[in-house]
Amino acid sequence: MTAEGTSPEILFWVGCAGSFDDRAQRITRAFATILQAAEISFAILGNEESCTGDPARRAGNEFLFQMSALQNIEVLNRYEIKKIVTACPHCFNTLKNEYPALGGNYEVIHHTQFLQELIDQGRLKLKEGGTFKGKKITYHDSCYMGRINGVYEAPRSVLAQLDADLVEMKRSRKNGLCCGAGGAQMWKEDEPGDKRINTERVEEALGTGAEAIVANCPFCITMLNDGVTAKEKQESVMVYDLSEMIVNNLQ
Amino acid sequence: MIQQIIFIIVAAAALGYAARQFLRVRRNILLGQDEATTGDPGARWSNVLLVAFGQKKMFKRWIPAVFHFFIYAAFLITQIELIEIFIDGIFGVHRFFASGLGGFYTFVISFIEILSLLAFVATIIFLARRNALKLPRFHKPEMKGWPKLDGNLILIFELILLVGIFSMNGADMVLQSRGVEHYSDTGNLAVSSWLGPALFGGLSDGTLVAVERFGWWLHLIMVFVFLNYLPKSKHLHIVLAFPNTYFARLRPRGEMENMPEIMNEVKSMMGLGDDTGEADLSMEEELPEFGANDVFTMSWKNVLGAYACTECGRCTAVCPANITGKKLSPRKIMMDIRDRAEEIGQRLDSGNKEFARDPEQPLSKENYEDGKSLFDYISREEIHACTTCNACVEACPVLINPLEPILKMRRYEILTESAGPSDWLPMFNSIENQGAAWAMNIDREQWTRE
Ligand code: SF4
Numbered sequence: 001m002t003a004e005g006t007s008p009e010i011l012f013w014v015g016c017a018g019s020f021d022d023r024a025q026r027i028t029r030a031f032a033t034i035l036q037a038a039e040i041s042f043a044i045l046g047n048e049e050s051c052t053g054d055p056a057r058r059a060g061n062e063f064l065f066q067m068s069a070l071q072n073i074e075v076l077n078r079y080e081i082k083k084i085v086t087a088c089p090h091c092f093n094t095l096k097n098e099y100p101a102l103g104g105n106y107e108v109i110h111h112t113q114f115l116q117e118l119i120d121q122g123r124l125k126l127k128e129g130g131t132f133k134g135k136k137i138t139y140h141d142s143c144y145m146g147r148i149n150g151v152y153e154a155p156r157s158v159l160a161q162l163d164a165d166l167v168e169m170k171r172s173r174k175n176g177l178c179c180g181a182g183g184a185q186m187w188k189e190d191e192p193g194d195k196r197i198n199t200e201r202v203e204e205a206l207g208t209g210a211e212a213i214v215a216n217c218p219f220c221i222t223m224l225n226d227g228v229t230a231k232e233k234q235e236s237v238m239v240y241d242l243s244e245m246i247v248n249n250l251q
Numbered sequence: 252m253i254q255q256i257i258f259i260i261v262a263a264a265a266l267g268y269a270a271r272q273f274l275r276v277r278r279n280i281l282l283g284q285d286e287a288t289t290g291d292p293g294a295r296w297s298n299v300l301l302v303a304f305g306q307k308k309m310f311k312r313w314i315p316a317v318f319h320f321f322i323y324a325a326f327l328i329t330q331i332e333l334i335e336i337f338i339d340g341i342f343g344v345h346r347f348f349a350s351g352l353g354g355f356y357t358f359v360i361s362f363i364e365i366l367s368l369l370a371f372v373a374t375i376i377f378l379a380r381r382n383a384l385k386l387p388r389f390h391k392p393e394m395k396g397w398p399k400l401d402g403n404l405i406l407i408f409e410l411i412l413l414v415g416i417f418s419m420n421g422a423d424m425v426l427q428s429r430g431v432e433h434y435s436d437t438g439n440l441a442v443s444s445w446l447g448p449a450l451f452g453g454l455s456d457g458t459l460v461a462v463e464r465f466g467w468w469l470h471l472i473m474v475f476v477f478l479n480y481l482p483k484s485k486h487l488h489i490v491l492a493f494p495n496t497y498f499a500r501l502r503p504r505g506e507m508e509n510m511p512e513i514m515n516e517v518k519s520m521m522g523l524g525d526d527t528g529e530a531d532l533s534m535e536e537e538l539p540e541f542g543a544n545d546v547f548t549m550s551w552k553n554v555l556g557a558y559a560c561t562e563c564g565r566c567t568a569v570c571p572a573n574i575t576g577k578k579l580s581p582r583k584i585m586m587d588i589r590d591r592a593e594e595i596g597q598r599l600d601s602g603n604k605e606f607a608r609d610p611e612q613p614l615s616k617e618n619y620e621d622g623k624s625l626f627d628y629i630s631r632e633e634i635h636a637c638t639t640c641n642a643c644v645e646a647c648p649v650l651i652n653p654l655e656p657i658l659k660m661r662r663y664e665i666l667t668e669s670a671g672p673s674d675w676l677p678m679f680n681s682i683e684n685q686g687a688a689w690a691m692n693i694d695r696e697q698w699t700r701e
């Protein structure tokens with residue numbers, strides 16, 4: 001980013017999970033591959049990117065959130081960033097809804113929305129009848145894209161391109177059940193209870209008979225993976241990010 | 252004449268006492284902090300119309316929504332009849348509007364009767380649902396004791412009130428048909444024209460007059476009981492749902508309220524300051540409090556929400572933490588805020604100097620300290636279990652936001668008390684020192700090198 005003289009179309013905000021988590025790195029690579037296939041010129045901030053501050057803020061640590069956010073805004077404004085795409089709903093929400101009050105105003109879109117745009121504009125060509133043709137899949141709405149930001153249809157319309165048999169869980173869209181990671185739960189042990197939230201959710205997903213559970217959030221994916229493994233279904237049921245479903249089907 | 256005097260005394264006493272109670276509720280709500288109401292008033296009114304009047308959110312589940320609507324519509328529309336009852340009561344007349352309005356009167360009262368009959372059926376179904384059907388959301392720990400009794404009492408009151416209406420109208424119908432003087436022609440009322448003769452047809456004129464008066468007074472007394480019961484009950488929502496939907500937040504759900512004091516402090520620390528002089532958080536002053544640990548530090552809108560809560564448990568039924576057996580229940584959070592506000596209100600009313608911060612000064616919102624806080628009602632375990640999923644916010648039929656108080660209490664815990672789950676410390680440290688949510692020994696561009 002620093003070196004380029006040209007200004008790229010869009011900034012790809014990778015986020016902490018996408019940068020550091022093994023599983024989420026695969027999503028990051030998948031999405032980057034798609035961007036290249038669609039001939040989108042994009043930049044990343046690399047080591048100049050910091051945590052958006054979402055987990056700190058939701059834990060209640062406003063000082064830390066402000067420190068992280070103001071530092072990011074300084075960097076983003078210095079590079080005169082206008083448009084940001086991210087594969088993380090938490091980064092998306094914080095960048096889009098929380099940074100404006102701190103002086104950071106950008107057009108922020110989530111990768112599910114961006115994928116839909118690219119497909120609609122014909123910039124992304126998919127193979128006819130890919131790996132998932134005719135197979136049962138189910139889609140898990142993350143809280144931060146779904147209920148909190150009202151994005152329900154974009155990911156579904158992208159999935160529709162795969163000719164798969166999308167089976168909805170009973171709790172979907174507005175009524176989608178959380179995976180259990182949000183609100184900084186990812187970083188702590190559960191409070192005492194009867195079961196883990198991801199177990200509850202995975203039981204519901206397995207109940208649809210789907211061979212793949214598709215999500216749009218690296219945290220959901222970790223949670224769902226753990227749940228599937230706990231049910232010893234990891235051989236038969238895969239958990240994918242939307243971008244991984246698409247990258248397999250690129251022409 | 253005596254009836255008129257009794258009526259005026261009873262009405263004045265009931266209305267006066269109710270007014271006092273409603274003012275107390277208002278005072279308790281305003282124990283919370285000021286919060287400006289910004290955003291488009293048009294959007295606010297549309298919330299009032301759609302969500303409060305139109306009960307839009309109730310219609311996510313059709314069956315209870317329809318029955319609830321019967322009771323609600325009957326309640327609204329009987330207020331018209333109440334106007335007549337007041338005029339009749341004060342001036343000692345009978346069915347003041349009947350002769351003047353003619354057929355229209357028959358229509359209005361018939362309409363009320365039909366709705367009342369539907370409400371009667373709905374009330375019985377709701378009583379059965381609450382007590383016979385084991386709907387989990389009505390049997391959570393926070394619904395033991397008073398809240399359970401409250402839910403049943405109000406339904407029983409409703410039944411008694413409806414019995415009053417039908418005795419009054421039914422006896423009246425029979426008296427009219429016998430041409431008894433004083434009972435002016437109302438036309439054939441939709442329900443009591445058959446129910447009246449069926450129930451009271453065999454009674455003497457004298458008994459019928461007594462039944463009619465009994466029904467009239469019963470109806471009236473129940474209205475007064477209801478009015479004075481409301482401020483203590485979850486049924487306050489029939490009033491407060493309206494302001495609560497008006498004042499509900501319009502900003503994006505995903506935006507946590509910004510804290511400008513902290514933002515400015517951090518800006519000046521980072522040398523980004525819009526340096527407007529004074530550093531707000533200088534050490535000379537009393538240590539500042541952030542977040543909320545009590546009704547006083549919540550926004551008045553949070554307290555309004557607590558008083559508007561219907562205790563329906565729709566929030567709790569969809570809460571992922573509650574579903575998986577954690578102690579957190581968003582309904583309980585709202586009920587606890589109301590209980591705490593009530594406690595503070597009662598102690599303020601007691602005038603007991605024991606609760607004054609400075610015993611020299613009169614007890615007031617500013618001069619109050621009883622050694623308790625919301626943390627005596629809501630445990631740490633509860634607020635730590637929330638995933639901020641917003642399911643409770645989405646579910647609430649009257650647009651209460653139970654998540655906001657939870658997050659304010661988390662802020663209090665971390666910022667004011669420097670407490671909170673120790674699990675979070677490594678995350679805080681690595682964000683602070685490495686700008687990453689996990690302490691990592693790889694850099695952010697590692698994924699590009701493969
Ligand atoms: S936001 Fe918190 S309290 Fe509300 S439903 Fe989700 S986990 Fe429960």
Ligand code: SF4
Pocket residue numbers: 559560561562563564565566567581582585646647648649650651653
């Ligand atoms: S907060 Fe709303 S959804 Fe929850 S119990 Fe109260 S009224 Fe019902």
